[in-house]
Amino acid sequence: MKCKCxxxxxxxxxxxxxxxxxxxxxxxxxxxQSPHPLPHGMIALAMPDPTPAPAPLDYAPxxxxxxxxxxKLRRWWPAGLLMVLAALAILYGPHFWRRWKLIQxxxxxxxxxxxxxxxxxxxxHIAALTLVAARPTEYQLTRFGGAGRIDxxxxxxxxxxxxxxxxxxxxxxxxxxxxxxxxxxxxxxRRLVMAEGLPWGFDPVVVIEPAGYLGGPPRLVWEGDxxxxxxxxxxxxxxxxxxGPSRVEAGLAxxxxxxxxxxxxxxxxxxxTLEYRLGDDEQVTVRLLDPAGFKARAxxxxxxxxxxxxxxxxxxxx
Numbered sequence: 001m002k003c004k005c006x007x008x009x010x011x012x013x014x015x016x017x018x019x020x021x022x023x024x025x026x027x028x029x030x031x032x033q034s035p036h037p038l039p040h041g042m043i044a045l046a047m048p049d050p051t052p053a054p055a056p057l058d059y060a061p062x063x064x065x066x067x068x069x070x071x072k073l074r075r076w077w078p079a080g081l082l083m084v085l086a087a088l089a090i091l092y093g094p095h096f097w098r099r100w101k102l103i104q105x106x107x108x109x110x111x112x113x114x115x116x117x118x119x120x121x122x123x124x125h126i127a128a129l130t131l132v133a134a135r136p137t138e139y140q141l142t143r144f145g146g147a148g149r150i151d152x153x154x155x156x157x158x159x160x161x162x163x164x165x166x167x168x169x170x171x172x173x174x175x176x177x178x179x180x181x182x183x184x185x186x187x188x189x190r191r192l193v194m195a196e197g198l199p200w201g202f203d204p205v206v207v208i209e210p211a212g213y214l215g216g217p218p219r220l221v222w223e224g225d226x227x228x229x230x231x232x233x234x235x236x237x238x239x240x241x242x243x244g245p246s247r248v249e250a251g252l253a254x255x256x257x258x259x260x261x262x263x264x265x266x267x268x269x270x271x272x273t274l275e276y277r278l279g280d281d282e283q284v285t286v287r288l289l290d291p292a293g294f295k296a297r298a299x300x301x302x303x304x305x306x307x308x309x310x311x312x313x314x315x316x317x318x
Contacts, residue, residue, distance in 0.1 A: 105157045110182035114250035120176030123246035151177040179251030184258040197248035205284045226286035235291040244269020270298045
């Protein structure tokens, strides 16, 4: 027997004319079908892959349905929020726009400052015609021959919320807006106060609870003529029947007391100042400042008129 070693891959022995192939590796070889014919007695072998087989992948477990739902929610919630906001804007947008405009008109009235360089009511007919000619968009003639100025901010708010409150004494009369500003009750409630002035003493006041962004429109809580004390009533009665100009000037808020405001006026040629106060009952009272001085000025004016009336007429010469 002959033994011929071919490299280190195999060992071939001849036995009785037959070649026997024995591999010298522990791993078995695989017999392949070669596409080319081999010499007699030869076979094609496939070498084993020296690279180790990769370990099987450790796949993560499939997420639960709840977790998959949360992932979709995180992905799509911005688009859903935009759709909800768009729907709310279509449904409630016009309402909130009208409410915003109403709040702006209301705040303009609550922070209004009336012009101090002009009267708000003039009873003299010649002076009234002069005011209407100079400021036709501000002043209107009254049926008594005077002229009144209604503040445009108050007119705009009254148009937005309803008819403009008027005095019940002279319905339809044009009264001058002598005060328009916010005032507070002594216990701290914020109110819009509007006062109209007539030179003969009828001065209706309107007290309004302001509206907010939610809720209804501004609410009228009180309207009427302010209650006067006895001294004020006697002083104003003293000048009844006297002749002279009558006018009302723009009112001023009292910076030291948020419940009070003052209005300068002249009635029948006698000047004075009225002080108004908003109470906890949301009603307004009024008193004449310095009633003794007002009465003294009234007596002086009355005496001057009587002196002029008793003077003899100048003699006429032929």
